[in-house]
């Protein structure tokens with residue numbers, strides 16, 4: 001279990017400031033929500049933590065170690081994208097195994113890890129299907145499995161449930177939370193849905209225009225004057 005620290009992170013595109021001094025201290029094992037309107041910088045912050053984007057000022061520390069130039073693959077940070085980004089021509093099992101390509105593992109070890117993760121997300125019986133033969137919720141689980149199989153220390157979720165209908169979203173949210181608790185992975189998820197953040201997160205940071213406006217537990221934020 002690791003903590004994630006952002007100290008005064010700044011990022012601009014030209015003279016457009018997208019992250020304007022973001023400071024956060026996310027506890028080991030925490031289920032942490034980034035809440036804010038579209039364009040507030042949530043995805044940008046996730047991408048900086050993942051290593052897909054480089055901040056210009058401030059510091060990012062994971063487990064007490066500062067990260068600057070480490071590429072995404074070297075970080076033990078896993079990100080699940082909003083659109084799932086599954087390979088249509090690969091089976092469920094192959095999609096999940098794809099996360100382990102270039103990690104110098106034996107065939108046997110890859111098979112064992114993939115099977116374990118497929119069980120964790122309850123996809124064991126669907127391993128040989130193609131993504132297009134799956135429901136939205138099942139595709140979402142494949143995307144999650146593909147990330148979990150790399151055994152990340154930090155899990156980043158970019159609006160992971162936004163493509164699902166309401167009842168499935170509620171069900172998947174509970175499953176996700178249960179799995180997160182069981183694995184104890186420090187998790188940061190982005191949402192623009194206040195009730196989603198309020199009902200699942202340990203703590204919430206409210207972002208607006210690249211600035212953290214409020215931060216606290218759901219109860220503390222609910223009582224905010």
Ligand code: ADP
Pocket residue numbers: 027028029030031181202203217
């Ligand atoms: P356990 O007590 O078995 O570790 P919990 O589900 O109670 O499992 O908590 C898991 C972890 O999540 C804790 O170790 C803690 O670091 C973190 N956590 C839980 N609730 C909060 C909270 N409200 N604020 C910050 N961190 C929390």
Ligand code: ADP
Pocket residue numbers: 013016018036037038039040041042043044045
């Ligand atoms: P959110 O995830 O909260 O919707 P984003 O992090 O995606 O917000 O975007 C924050 C701001 O950064 C937006 O105003 C967006 O237009 C701007 N932005 C994002 N990517 C780029 C880019 N590649 N070039 C210029 N501006 C960008």
